[in-house]
Amino acid sequence: MASFEDFKQQFKGDIVTQHDPTYQQALDRWAANSRRDAAVVAFVKDAEDVALAIKYARAAGLRIAIRGGGHSAAGASSSEGGLVIDLSRYLNNARVDPDKKLIYVEGGAPWKAVDHAAIKHGLAGVGGTVNHTGVGGLTVGGGYGWLSGSHGLVIDNTVQLTVVTADGSILTANETENSDLFWGVRGGGSNFGVVTEFVFKLHTQRAKVFAGPVMFSPDKCEQIAAFLDNWWPKAKPEEGMIVVMLRGPDGTPLILTFIFYNGSEEEGLKAYKELLDIGPFVNQAAEVPYEELNNMTASNPLAEWGANYYYKGVPLPQKPSDDLNPKKFNEILKHTSSPDHVFGVLLEFLPHNKINSVPADAAPFRRDLSGNTLILIQWKDDTPEKSLKAKEMAHAIASLLPTGEGYGNYTPESDALPTARAVTADKTKALFREHYPKLQAIKKKYDPDMVFNQWYTIIPA
Known part of the structure; x- marks a missing residue:
């Protein structure tokens, strides 16, 4: 050209x-x-x-x-x-084949398009927990959602991809055609090309689910942790919860739980009775249309479009009370007194039995995590000082939590962008572990010149 x-x-x-x-x-x-x-x-x-x-x-x-x-x-x-x-302006649609229980999703679509298109047919796919998140980035990084307890990760429900590779080839990738590329993209991120279409499995889904925010004062911390310690090891596939340690708009510490039950209000109230009996000061959990589920979290102030954000992901502890306890919450609060920053420590309790039942070599994604913790710092009116402060806060909080490589989609900027090759390789190896050599071979085949290098860059073999 x-x-x-x-x-x-x-x-x-x-x-x-x-x-x-x-x-x-x-x-x-x-x-x-x-x-x-x-x-x-x-x-x-x-x-x-x-x-x-x-x-x-x-x-x-x-x-x-x-x-x-x-x-x-x-x-x-x-x-x-x-x-x-x-891809967002023109390639943002989702088309359902209800007979085959498949949905064809263009690469620039948000999860809202998937949720709304599928439920019209009494179907749903595993998708993100915030509906203005893009389908593409979340999927190629793995993809957790409220239905993961029942149906696994988004990549476990991906049956075909259309990928434009570094030399401009337009390839179909599935289990039988370009199967190495299909393997690599499902968890290997944006390292191999641009996905213009995803084809996902859909599952029968009830029209309404029980979900919503339930807020507690920090003096209930030990009781909530005791509930979680009892509930989490035996959580059902239909259940899920995100627990957030944060400060309210006026700086007051609080614990927000967002609860989910893929069933009726009666079933949901029964599943979370012991939690609700602790005595929240706000309880907005109710039966809601399924397609509204991911809109509830999307309209949360911590997910507001156009603010400034810093992310850091760490693994979820094996025992919830190891991270959710008064001593640790107080230590976190000491690091988060900045009036310019809002913080949230999100403990994601999405049942992992289904996710971790998938063979370890099915895709380049870890199958040994119990879950993820996201440290989120938000601020307005960006300045270099506020940006630096956000990073300091996030890393100070992370030092109090389990160590290890977190969920790749929760990477902070410093981990994502390629610097020296050795540093990039170290970060990427830590994420992909035993899968890295195979990913390097696929990278060499489809992108030897590292044209795609914006997220945990794989160095070609």
Whole structure:
């Protein structure tokens, strides 16, 4: 491809540069601090557009980022001075085949599109817990959701992918066709290409579920932990809970539990009776339409679009009270007194028996975790000082919690972007462990020049 003009002529979608009035809008991201001033934003209309954008970027020496939902707090969907392949404007639909219980989802769709399309047929797929998260990034990183207890990870329910690779090839990847690529993308992140379509299994789903936020004052900490210690080892596939240590808007410490039961209100009240008997000061758990489930968490102030965010993921402890106890909560509070920052320590209790029953070599994703903890710091009006303070807070909290590589989609920025090759390789090896050599071989085959390098970059073999 000789020139930018040639690229523009062949490209069917929209190309936005710094000279266009919609440029700032084209850089919009969930985490405002993950915005980067791209040289070119290419809003693709199809896989052929993606191939053209890759070829142009490589010829022009522009670093490529892929934007699906734009939800990466680490900035993986942005590229300073590079080219962004943005799937969100045109490739954002979901189409259901109710007879085969499959859903065909374009690479720029948010989970809201999946939830709403599937439930019309009495079906649902495993999806994220926040419905404005993009399907693409969450899936290629593994993908946990409220239905994981029953149906596993998103990657365990992925049956086919359409992937545009570094040389511009448009490939179908499934168990029988380009099966190595299919294996690598399901957990190996954005290392191998741009996924323009996902095909997921759907499952029969009741129209309403029992869910909602239940809030407690911190003096109930020990009682909540005792409930969790008893409940968690035998939690049913239909159940799930996220427990958050945080401060309220006025700085008052509190414990928020978001409870889920894939059943009726009667069943849900029975499942969580011992928790509710502790005496919350707010209880909004109720029977809600399934498609509203992930909207409830999406409208939480800690998930607000356009604020600044810093993430750090660590493993969930084997015993909930190891992390949720008055002593540790008080230590966390000492590190989170900044008036400019809001924090949440989210303990995700999504039953893992189904997830961990999948053979370890089925995909490059860990099958030995009991769950994930997310340290989330949010702030407004970004400055270098506030950004540094957020990182310091997150790492101080992490020092109080279990050590080890957390969920890859919860990576902080410093872990995601490639620096020295040795450092990148160390971080990536820690995430992928025994799967790393196989991923290196797949990387060498499909992306030997490391064109895709925005998330736990795999060094080709």
